[in-house]
Amino acid sequence: MKILLIEDNYDLAESIEKYLSAEGYICETANTVEKAIEKIELYEYDCILLDISLPDGNGFTILESLKKNHKQDGVIIISAKDSLDDRLKGLVIGADDYLVKPFHLAELSMRIMAVVRRRKFNGNNLLNLGDISVNLIEKTVFFNQKPVERLSPKEYELLLFFMSAPKRVLTKSTIAEHLMGDHADMFDNFDVIYAHIKNLKKKLKEAGCMGYIKTIYGMGYKFEIQQS
Amino acid sequence: MKLLRKTLKLYLVFSIIIFLISVPVFYFLVQDLWISDVDDTLIYQKENIINGIEEKDMDSISIVQFSEALSKTDAGISITQISGNHLAKDSIYYNNFYEISRQHVEPYRELKSIVEANNNWYKIIIRKDLVESEDLIQGIVFVQIVLFLIFLTGMLLLNSYFSKKTWKPFYFIISKLQSYKIDSEQPIETVSSDIEEFNTLNHSVQKLTENNIQIFRAQKEFTENAAHETQTPLAVIKNQVDLLVQDKQISKNQSEIINKIxxxxxxxxxxxxxxxxxSKIENNQFAKKDSVIVSDIIDEIHDMFKEHIDLKKIHVVSEISNIKPIVSNKQLIQSLIINLMGNAIKYNIEGGTIKIVLKDSSLSFTNTGINVSLQKDRVFERFYKQSQQIESVGLGLAIVKQICDTLGYKISYQFIFPNKHTFTVLF
Structure with missing residues (x-):
């Protein structure tokens, strides 16, 4: 899976590259509009991560050039600007998603996965990981073909988030931001997260799925496939 | 005191003083001229009499007869023969006589002269009645009062018409300054005048407001840029922490540090x-108007915060008596309600209540909380913190206030004993 990261901040680009490489993606970087367009014309990518403000121009130029050349690459805009206009403009020109800086790497990774899944595996609505299988249309979960009790929307979101980052430590704040979106920062306690995780664990356990969600003391949680 | 009245008052006081001084000045001046004229006449008459006596070669008997004849008329001339040599200088003096015809004492000017004619000595007294000084003063005062009244009306009329017209640009600029708002970012428009000072004033005011607007803009841009530029380094720190937590070798101490970071x-x-x-609200980036159903937004946000409400066992009571749409900016209304609702949850007590009341022209959130009132005058200030325990940046209510200011709504805070806090928005 090939990803092009267009970002002019070296440290930010490096941390994203590191995280995505560990996820198994092949990550290339460009730090100017010129370099980005050159790469896009030469290669195909599964997903392009696009920063809007670049030293030699605007990221929207790249987006427009992609559209002009009828390229099918998925695009996620990563911008410091949280403006509705920019969001709409990006989505209208053809971006798949818009992520506002600062974001958690696990969040970015999950968004990339969603974009890739939508573009590449169109029609395949089953997500399988270990013995867990999720029907993305019906939002139902099976463990070893055995149905898991219906999950609440938040629990379902949480499970998908875990499944998008196996073996990764997800901090409470990462989970809170994913679940609560823009308003996670309204409250500074993670009690709501505990409640959701407790319920999710309980429902999985009842279906025989145990030990998949591990608590990492003081840090957060980790999703690990248990070999049966 | 108004400027026009102040100048008018000064002019009036000054002119009254001048008029008061002018009355005695006129009096003495007129009297002086009059007396010297009367004196000249008296001397002239005396010389005429002497010439007449000498020319006609009148003897003493005919002179006495002449004098008697004169005394019967009102000519005021008497000639009496005196014995001996009395050569003396003429004297002119004031004298009062009872006037039979007018039946009161009148002032007179008298000339007394001793003359020699045909070897006889005569005393000639010629008198002339004077205008009474009382009459004179009365006349002068009357004329002055009439003049003063004309002057006064003239001045008042000129003041109300001409001065007002002259000072018009001044009052115009005052009214502009009174209604001036720096966040409108419009420099004050002025009307040019043919008076140099006003044009200078206009020019200075224009320049001043333009400068202020420039500084205001720069400050707004600074806040926006500063916040913006901080996003990328924050993203770097956040992502580095994300990478760090993946490390399997992290100790308990390290994890605590990471959590704090x-x-x-x-x-x-x-x-x-x-x-x-x-700064976006200030910069008017939410100027778009939509038709907003406030009750729908309340439901939506109530739903969004449901877990937090349940977790704190808060009881929410909604009294919605208005489901009509209002014309406003949807994003701002959302942000307004999110902040008010979030506030009501965050500062609530375990098992407390939130009461939401939506009427035709008002929306209020009442929540149970601490047992003391918040500082009414400071609660909407930026970085005002209700409590040191709860970690907050202290901008939620400042945003609420800014939204209300932008949309032209009024926001108020009220404390109801013992522990209820109400925030009311008037549309």
Missing amino acids: SKHVNLLTKLNRNLLML
């Missing part, structure tokens, strides 16, 4: 977002 990065992110939100 992460917590404060989040706080800083929130602070930045709120500052950006404030």
Whole structure:
């Protein structure tokens, strides 16, 4: 899976590259509009991560050039600007998603996965990981073909988030931001997260799925496939 | 005191003083001229009499007869023969006589002269009645009062018409300054005048407001840029922490440190977002008007915060008596309600209540909380914190206030004993 990261901040680009490489993606970087367009014309990518403000121009130029050349690459805009206009403009020109800086790497990774899944595996609505299988249309979960009790929307979101980052430590704040979106920062306690995780664990356990969600003391949680 | 009245008052006081001084001055001047004229006449008459006596060669008997004849008329001339040599200088003096015809004492000017004619000595007295000084003063005062009244009306008319016209640009600029708002970012428009000072004033005011607007803009841009530029380094820290937590070798101590870094990065992110939100509202980036159903938004946000409400066992009571749409900016209304609702949850007590009341022209949130009132005058200030325990950046209510100011709504805070806090928005 090939990803092009267009970002002019070296440290930010490096941390994203590191995280995505560990996820198994092949990550290339460009730090100017010129370099980005050159790469896009030469290669195909599964997903392009696009920063809007670049030293030699605007990221929207790249987006427009992609559209002009009828390229099918998925695009996620990563911008410091949280403006509705920019969001709409990006989505209208053809971006798949818009992520506002600062974001958690696990969040970015999950968004990339969603974009890739939508573009590449169109029609395949089953997500399988270990013995867990999720029907993305019906939002139902099976463990070893055995149905898991219906999950609440938040629990379902949480499970998908875990499944998008196996073996990764997800901090409470990462989970809170994913679940609560823009308003996670309204409250500074993670009690709501505990409640959701407790319920999710309980429902999985009842279906025989145990030990998949591990608590990492003081840090957060980790999703690990248990070999049966 | 108004400027026009002040100048008018000064003019009036000054002119009254001048008029008061002018009355005695006129009096003495007129009297002096009059007396010297009377004196000249008296001397002339005397010389005429002497010439007449000498020319006609009158003897003493005919002179006495002449004098008697004169005394019967009102000519005021008497000639009496005196014995001996009395050569003396003429004297002119005042004298009062009872006037039979007018039946009161009149002032006279008298000339007494001793003359020699045909070897006889005569005393000639010629008198002339004077205008009474009382009459004179009365006349002068009357004329002056009439003049003063004409002057006064003239001045008042000129003042109300001409002065007002002259000072018009001045009052215009005052009214402009009174209604001036720096966030409108419009420099004050002035009317040019043919008076140099006013044009200077206009020019200075224009320049001043333009400068202020420039500084205001620069400050707004600074806040926005500063918050913006902080986003990327924050993103770097956040992502580095994300990478760090993946390390399997992290000790308990290290994880505590990482949690603290992460917590404060989040706080800083929130602070930045709120500052950006404030400057966006200030910059009028939410000018778009939509038809907004407030009750729907309340439901939506109630839903969004449901878990937090349940977790704190808060009882929410809604009294919605208005489901009509209002014309406003949807994003701002959302932000307004999110902040008010969030506030009501965050500062609530375990098992407390939230009462939401939506009427035709008002929306209020009442929540149970601490047992003391918040500082009414400071609660909407930026960085005002209700409590030191709860970690907050202190911008939520400032955003609420800014939104209300932008939309032209009124926001107020009320404390109801023993522990209820109400925030009311008037549309």
